[in-house]
Amino acid sequence: MGEVIATRAAYGKALVKFGATVPELIVMDADLAGATMTNGFAKAFPERFLDMGIAEADMMGVAAGLAACGKKVFATSFAMFAAGRAWEQVRNSICYPRLGVKVVGSHGGLSVGEDGATHQCIEDFAIMRAIPGMTVLCPCDGHEMEQAVKALIDYDGPAYMRLGRLAVETVTDSVEGYRFELGKGVTLLDGSDVTIIAVGMMVQEALKAAGLLKADGISARVIDMHTIKPLDEELVLAAARETGAVVTSEEANVIGGLGSAVCELLSARCPVPVIRHGVNDQFGRSGKAPLVLQAYGLTAEVIAEKAREAVELKGRQAGSLGAL
Amino acid sequence: MEQSRVKELELLATRARLLGLKAVHDCASGHIGGSLSAMDILTVLYFETLKVDPKDSKNPGRDRFVLSKGHCTPALYPVLALRGFFPVEDLKLFRSIEGHLSGHAEMHHVNGVDMSTGSLGQGLSAAVGMAVAGKLDRKDYRVYALMGDGEIQEGQIWEAAMAAAKYKLDNLCGIVDLNGLQIDGATADVMPTEPLDKKWESFGWHVIKADGHNVSAVAAAFEEAKTVKGKPTVILAKTVKGKGVSFMENNAGWHGKAPNDEQYGIAKAELEARLKELEG
Numbered sequence: 094m095g096e097v098i099a100t101r102a103a104y105g106k107a108l109v110k111f112g113a114t115v116p117e118l119i120v121m122d123a124d125l126a127g128a129t130m131t132n133g134f135a136k137a138f139p140e141r142f143l144d145m146g147i148a149e150a151d152m153m154g155v156a157a158g159l160a161a162c163g164k165k166v167f168a169t170s171f172a173m174f175a176a177g178r179a180w181e182q183v184r185n186s187i188c189y190p191r192l193g194v195k196v197v198g199s200h201g202g203l204s205v206g207e208d209g210a211t212h213q214c215i216e217d218f219a220i221m222r223a224i225p226g227m228t229v230l231c232p233c234d235g236h237e238m239e240q241a242v243k244a245l246i247d248y249d250g251p252a253y254m255r256l257g258r259l260a261v262e263t264v265t266d267s268v269e270g271y272r273f274e275l276g277k278g279v280t281l282l283d284g285s286d287v288t289i290i291a292v293g294m295m296v297q298e299a300l301k302a303a304g305l306l307k308a309d310g311i312s313a314r315v316i317d318m319h320t321i322k323p324l325d326e327e328l329v330l331a332a333a334r335e336t337g338a339v340v341t342s343e344e345a346n347v348i349g350g351l352g353s354a355v356c357e358l359l360s361a362r363c364p365v366p367v368i369r370h371g372v373n374d375q376f377g378r379s380g381k382a383p384l385v386l387q388a389y390g391l392t393a394e395v396i397a398e399k400a401r402e403a404v405e406l407k408g409r410q411a412g413s414l415g416a417l
Numbered sequence: 418m419e420q421s422r423v424k425e426l427e428l429l430a431t432r433a434r435l436l437g438l439k440a441v442h443d444c445a446s447g448h449i450g451g452s453l454s455a456m457d458i459l460t461v462l463y464f465e466t467l468k469v470d471p472k473d474s475k476n477p478g479r480d481r482f483v484l485s486k487g488h489c490t491p492a493l494y495p496v497l498a499l500r501g502f503f504p505v506e507d508l509k510l511f512r513s514i515e516g517h518l519s520g521h522a523e524m525h526h527v528n529g530v531d532m533s534t535g536s537l538g539q540g541l542s543a544a545v546g547m548a549v550a551g552k553l554d555r556k557d558y559r560v561y562a563l564m565g566d567g568e569i570q571e572g573q574i575w576e577a578a579m580a581a582a583k584y585k586l587d588n589l590c591g592i593v594d595l596n597g598l599q600i601d602g603a604t605a606d607v608m609p610t611e612p613l614d615k616k617w618e619s620f621g622w623h624v625i626k627a628d629g630h631n632v633s634a635v636a637a638a639f640e641e642a643k644t645v646k647g648k649p650t651v652i653l654a655k656t657v658k659g660k661g662v663s664f665m666e667n668n669a670g671w672h673g674k675a676p677n678d679e680q681y682g683i684a685k686a687e688l689e690a691r692l693k694e695l696e697g
Contacts, residue, residue, distance in 0.1 A: 119553075140553065141553070143549065143584075145576075145580060146576075146580075146583075148573075148576035148579070150538075150542070150573040150576060151542045151545075151573055151576030151579075151580055153542070154539045154542020154543050154545070154546065154573065155542050155545045155549065155577070156546060157532070157542070157543050158542065158544060158546020158547040158548075158549070158550065159547070159550050160546075161524075161546070161547060162477070162546070162550035162551070162554070163477065163550070164553075181536060182542075185533075185536040185539060186533075186536075186539045186542070190523075190524055190533040
């Protein structure tokens with residue numbers, strides 16, 4: 094079992110690590126430095142840390158101006174406010190001029206827990222993905238997060254990255270030959286009956302689901318799709334062709350995120366059954382994070398259930414095709 | 418300022434008005450009213466104040482200008498063209514699918530534009546970012562941002578105003594084009610913003626009031642701003658929407674409307690008469 098660490102904590106550590114060697118790196122926050130864990134960078138490099146106060150719209154605009162002068166900017170807040178409140182500033186001041194600002198939204202999804210629906214952003218994947226030229230990612234663990242931060246520093250364009258609040262098990266450090274590349278998914282587990290494509294902390298659940306399925310004699314492939322946009326089309330197409338059934342899993346609304354991205358690709362290029370697992374177009378609510386996740390079905394058990402359904406659908410389709 | 422220099426700048430501003438008017442007339446769309454009100458300010462900026470070089474337009478040490486009222490490209494593009502950033506002939510393709518001069522200011526295809534703008538309320542924030550970068554890099558360039566007096570109803574302007582004061586951006590100079598009108602009518606009726614001097618002062622800015630059509634006064638205001646230390650400056654520039662074309666002056670209806678052929682003929686004749694007067 095790998096280290097248990099929240100991706101926000103890994104983000105904060107990575108900023109400090111790379112801050113020492115990347116003088117153009119600027120980190121911004123909107124009065125949430127303790128929660129988003131940019132406070133380590135603030136302490137280490139006070140001159141290059143800008144706390145913009147509770148003013149996310151302005152933060153995105155200032156980030157754009159800094160990037161227009163050659164700075165590599167990580168503008169950080171909660172996902173709700175970075176992606177939601179400041180959406181139009183991100184679109185018009187950052188993405189349209191193709192400026193090198195990384196919009197970072199911490200506390201994404203329902204695992205925010207007690208704070209409840211106003212702070213549980215489940216729409217960030219959809220609304221950020223809808224902006225032309227925007228890269229959208231959500232690393233699943235601390236190991237992947239550090240490499241994602243490095244990749245974003247080296248990437249010149251705009252990107253949105255979601256961080257999670259909860260401490261999660263590190264699973265990518267034990268993958269042989271693991272190498273993080275923007276826009277390239279990682280096959281964590283090979284399998285032949287069904288593919289589970291997951292993002293963020295649903296990756297850990299997907300791996301557990303594969304274990305449950307194995308007991309039923311179902312061989313599940315698990316893909317860690319840390320980058321939702323651009324989607325790793327080659328990897329998804331190969332999985333669809335080779336396993337014939339797909340489940341997508343995300344801690345986000347099933348409208349517009351990873352599931353939609355996979356369906357958009359497969360409907361045209363390799364139409365196999367795809368079941369989208371995530372939040373079913375509902376607002377979240379307050380509660381201890383694990384209990385909220387359970388209440389909304391964001392668990393390994395439900396992923397396994399969806400995978401069995403997908404396998405059954407595949408069988409039915411094969412049957413009906415045979416009858417033709 | 419020498420009287421001869423005043424005349425030169427007035428001539429340039431009148432030529433720019435003619436070019437902006439023609440561009441809007443030719444493509445039958447665009448924002449002429451607020452462009453005419455801002456024309457003298459932009460002329461002074463590009464021909465008197467800004468340290469920029471059209472042949473080296475991306476120089477990291479250059480002064481920067483953000484057209485926060487990004488729709489006023491019929492002012493910015495003619496002034497950039499006259500200053501040599503691109504050929505005057507390019508204005509023929511303003512707002513055309515065949516050209517590169519988009520309706521709102523765009524930084525990648527239009528040489529000399531430092532920031533893409535158009536959605537109101539966002540430009541001052543970008544200017545704050547550029548000014549912070551200048552401070553971090555110990556560079557002595559200055560940053561200018563032109564806002565509309567309707568635009569400053571956007572809350573983001575005041576977020577940016579707070580940030581500029583926090584970071585003591587004495588390398589930043591904002592200008593408010595106070596023409597008193599916005600699309601739906603008088604700013605005082607749509608959403609009152611006065612007293613603007615007290616508002617900006619209370620946000621920690623040095624305030625200068627100037628006649629936005631007096632090139633000498635505008636230039637002097639920019640010079641005064643350079644001497645202010647430890648805080649940003651805003652110039653409240655009193656202007657006339659539609660300035661220079663009699664039937665467009667002080668008329669909100671000309672905010673985003675193009676003149677027809679007949680109206681264009683009258684407007685052109687008025688500006689050409691002014692040109693003759695200045696040349697004579």
